[in-house]
Amino acid sequence: MRKWLVLLLLLILVGFCAFFFLLPPKKYIRQQEQVSFSSKAFSRGLFNEATWQQWWPGEKKDTTTFRYKGNTYSIGKKNLSSLLINICNGNDTLITELLAIPLTADSIELEWVGASRPSNNLFHQLQQSRWVEGLNSDIETLLQKMKTFYTQVDNVYPFKIREVKVVDSTLISTSATVDAYPTPTLVYGLLDKLKAYAKLQGANETGLPMLNITAKTNGNYLARVALPIDKKLPDTDEIQYRWMLGGGNIFVTEVKGGPHTIQQAFTTMDQYANDFNRVAPAIPFQSLVTDRRAEPDTARWITKVYWPVM
Structure with a gap:
């Protein structure tokens, strides 16, 4: 009986040891x-x-x-x-x-x-x-x-970005180079010229005014504005016809705030396009929802930011 008990204990001990070393x-x-x-x-x-x-x-x-x-x-x-x-x-x-x-x-x-x-x-x-x-x-x-x-x-991304189709494809445009960041007075002065020319030629506006501001290496700024209209118009010395591919792809986001917020949106758009390997066939632009000349508080400006892609 003792022998069997000893043998059982040995088997249990061997089992524990084997389990320990096999873990x-x-x-x-x-x-x-x-x-x-x-x-x-x-x-x-x-x-x-x-x-x-x-x-x-x-x-x-x-x-x-x-x-x-x-x-x-x-x-x-x-x-x-x-x-x-x-x-x-x-x-x-x-x-x-x-x-x-x-x-x-x-x-x-x-x-x-x-x-x-x-x-x-x-x-x-x-x-x-x-x-x-x-x-x-x-x-x-x-x-x-x-x-x-x-x-x-x-x-x-910090802004809600959507991809839509280009609707306003027929434009007239003008520009000005200045030595300080373009003011609403300057921008809307350029837009007034476009509106007056469109009215003179019997063209109707089809969308919101567009704006692109580019900082030059010499410290100047190039302000380009455009107006969507319903027919092609002849060029003048100051005003040119521009065309965007109707039905083409374009990123858009809407922001509330002044130039700093708008620039953040452009930076985000650039990053988004780069992340998804999209190329811009045309310059990005702002679509001016708020009349900035009538609203001096930049925190209340509503702007749609567009980034053409292909």
Whole structure:
């Protein structure tokens, strides 16, 4: 009887030892998600940790620390194409890396990887193993949340950009070069010339006045204005016929504010076109919704910003 008891105890001991040594010393995190979107735009949004609060499904402690299902995620070092993220739960800590790997101009692969530190305690290893299994499931969910959020254009850019078709294709235009930023008085003086010429020629306005201001290298500014009309008119010394491709593609956004806000919108449009590999066949322009001569408060100006693309 004793021999059988000793043999049973030995078998149990051998079993425990075998189980201990067969357990992998490290537990791994590895989750992947492929995204079809501009790789540049997606990465720029993802690496701006201030935006994480907008999609994170759990508690947001600050701009770099978040909680989800009992675990604390802390964003650490930011590399060129990855973020180091520390995950903690009690005494357990896991250093992980979130990589954003561009595959093409319009696709990117997200990969979240990490490995736990091995424990000498068998029971802690078992606990750690269950914890890491749960983390793999949680991280799969978090990657899906990232994908959904950063593939929405309105979440990546500060202005709501739409692509529409060109409607006003027949224009008359004039311009002036000045040594200071063009004032509303100057701009509307040029537009008054166009309106008077259109009326003289029996043409009707079909849309809002257009404006493009270009800073020259010598410190001067070139102000170009245009007026959409319903028929082609002959050129004069000061006024020229201009044409845009009717039905062509054009980006548009509407902004409220003065020159600084409008310039921000142009910068965003440029970035958006570059992110999605679109080329501008013509100069961008403002469409003047508010009569700026009648409204001196620039904070109240409404402007549509257009960026032709192909």
